[in-house]
Amino acid sequence: MKNKKAFGIWKYLLALIIIVLHFVPIYMVIAITFKSPYDHSSRWIFPGYVYLKNIQTALERGGMLMALKNTVIISAVAILFIVVIGAMAAYPLARNKSRMNHLVRGFIMGVMMIPPLSILVPLYSFMAKIGGINSYWGIIITLVTFQLPTSIFLFSSFISSIPVALEEAAAIDGCGPFQTFFRIIMPQLKPVTASVIIITGVNCWNNYQFALYLLQSPKIKTVTLAIASFFSADASNVNGAAAAAFLGILPLILVFLFLQKYFIQGMVDSAIK
C-alpha cells in the first residue's frame, strides 16, 4: 500500500518534469516574442511590458501571413494524399498476404530508413529538370513520398485487425473491391486516420530541409523558411525569429486545443485495436 502511494507521488513528479520540459521552449518563445531587442535581461526573464513590434516585424519582414497560407495549402494537400493513397495502398497489402506483397511492404518500410538528405542532390536535380522547384506540387510530391511509408505502415497494421467477415458480408451483398474499401473499410479507419494526420501533418508543417532547397522564391516560402530568414552567419534577429515561431505554432496549438478530444480518442482507439 505504502509502495503504491510512493509510486503515485513519483508518477506525478515525473509528469510535472515532463510538463516543465515541454513548456520551457514555448515559454522562451513567448518571452522573447514580447521582449524588446534592446532588453538585455536574461532570456528566462519575462518582459514586464508588452512589445508588439516583433510581431509586426515577423508579419512584415518575415512575410508570415503568406508563409502561413503557403504552409496550410502544402500541408493540407499533402495530408489528403498521404491519407487517401496510404489507406488505398495499405488495404491490399494487409489483406492479400502473398509473398510479392510481403516484398512490396518490406520495400516501402525500407524507404523509411533512407535519410532524406542523403538523396538531396539527385532529388534536387530531378525536381529542377521536371520544373518542380518553387512550385506547390514539387514540394507536395516530395512530402507525400517521404510520409507515405509511415501512413501505409499504420494503415496496414490497423486494417489487419479488422475482421475479414465484414468484407465477406459486403461481397455477398454485391460490393466490388472498390465499393468494399470506400463504404466498409474507410469508415472503420477513423481512429488510425487521426493518428496518421497528426504524425504526418506535424512533419509536413514543420518540414524545413526539403522546403529549404525546393522553395527558394520568397513568394512560396513556408513557415520554417520564414523563421530561418531571420538568421544568417553574422547577423540574427532572435526576437523577430521568436515572433515568427510564435505565429507559426499558434495555429497548430489552437487546432490541437479545440480538437484534442478527437485526437486523443483516435490515438487510444488506434492503440486498443
Add this chain to the structure above:
Amino acid sequence: MMKKLAAIAFAGVMAVSMIGCSQAPAEPNTDSTENGTDSSSVAGGGEQKEAASSTGVTLEFLYNLNGEAVSDAIQEVCRQFTEETGIGVEAVMPGSNFSDIMKTRMASNQLPDVWTTHGWAVARYAEYLEPLNDFSFASHIAPSIEGQITDENGVLYTLPIDMDLTGIIYNANVLEEAGVNADDIQTWTDFEDACDKVKAIGKTPIQMGGKDSYTLGNMMDYVAPTLITNENEANQNALLDGSFDWDNWNIVVDKINQWNQNNYFNVDAVTADFMTGISALASEQAAFMFTSASGITETYVQNPDTEMGFIPMPAREDGLQRSLMTGEHFAVGMSNTTKYPEEAKMFLEFLAREDICAFLATKCGMPSGLDNVTSDTGRLAPFYDKYANDAAILNIPYFDRKYLPSGMWNDLCITGGTILSGQADAKTTVVNQMRTSYEEKKAQE
C-alpha cells in the same frame, strides 16, 4: 475547455511572477542606421523616372547578407534596376544555410543567375563563374582585394562591392575600465596582458560562441597565420605545395590552450552562440571577439551607446608586423551557364555604378572594393582610415582560403572546439586531425 485554458493561463502567470519581469528598455534613436551611417535612399532613387516596360526576364539573385539595413538596401537596388531596365530580379536570402544550398546547386549544376560569392569566388566557384575582366569596373578593383578575387592567370571572378578588413573587435569602454590602451597591443604577449587586466575587473576577456561552430573556426583562422605564415615564406610554400610539417601546428594549439587554461574565454565558450557574444559586448561584459567588423555593426544595433573598435591581429613577437585580413564581403558573381547572360551583365554593371556601389557599401559600413567609389563607413571610419593605408600592417588573405585545401574549414571549427572543451589529449587529436584531413584533401586536388 475554458477551465483548462484558465488553468494554463493561471499557471503561466504564477510561473512568471515567481521569476520576475524585466522593465521596458529605452528605444535608441532610429534616425540613423545601425552603423551610424546616413540612411538616405539610393542615389537617384528619389528622381521620378518613367519605369521601363517589363522584358519578361527575371534574374535569380541569391545573397547571404542579413541585417535589416543591408537587406532592405539590396531589395531597394533590385527594385530600381527593374524600374530602369524592365528586367525583374528575385533577390533571395535563404538564411544561415546559404553555403549548403550553393553546394547542392553546384552538385546538381542548377546555379542561380547571380549570387554573392562570400569569400569563395576563386577557390570554390571559379569554374561556375563568368570571367569579369571585360566589364567596365574591372580596371577599378581596389588593389588590396584584387589578389583575393583573381586567379593566377589574372581572371577576375566577382564584383567586390565592398571588402572585409578584419581584425579583432573590442569594446572600448571595457578596455578603458580595465586600463588597457588598444593601440598598445602589438604582440600576442601584449594581448595576453590586456586579457589579464580585463579578467581582473571581473569581465570576460575573449567572448566565444562555440555553438555556432564558425566562431571557433574564425579563432583558428585568425590566430594561425600570425604564428605560422606571416613573414615566414618557408611555411607559406610548404602549406601550398603539401610538404607542411604539421608538428608546427602545435604552436597554434598551445597558444589557444594557454588562453583556455588562463580562463580568458567565457565559461560557456563551447555552448553559447554568436549572438550571445554580441549581447555580451553590447552590455559591456566582454572585451574581445574574433569576428569581422560586421560584428561591431551588430553590437551597435543592440546598444548604440557603447563604443566599439577593432585592432589588427597582434604579431607573434616584437619586431614583426601586425596583420589585417582582407577578403570578400559583399561580392557578386554571375553564372557562366545562365539563360540570361546579357541581363545578368547589365545587372552587374548596374551594381558597379558609382552611386549604387557607394550606397550598398555604405549600408554595409565597409570600404568599397572599387577604387572609384567612396563609401561612408560611419563610426568605423576612423579605424579604416587608421589601418587601411598603414604600411606597418600586413594585409593578408584568410588563412584557410589561401593555404588550406577546400573543405578544411570544418576541421578548423571542430579542432577549435576540441581545444576549448579541455579534452585531455586535445593537442595530439587536433594535430592528427589537421594532418590527416590536409593530406587526404591535398591528394584529391
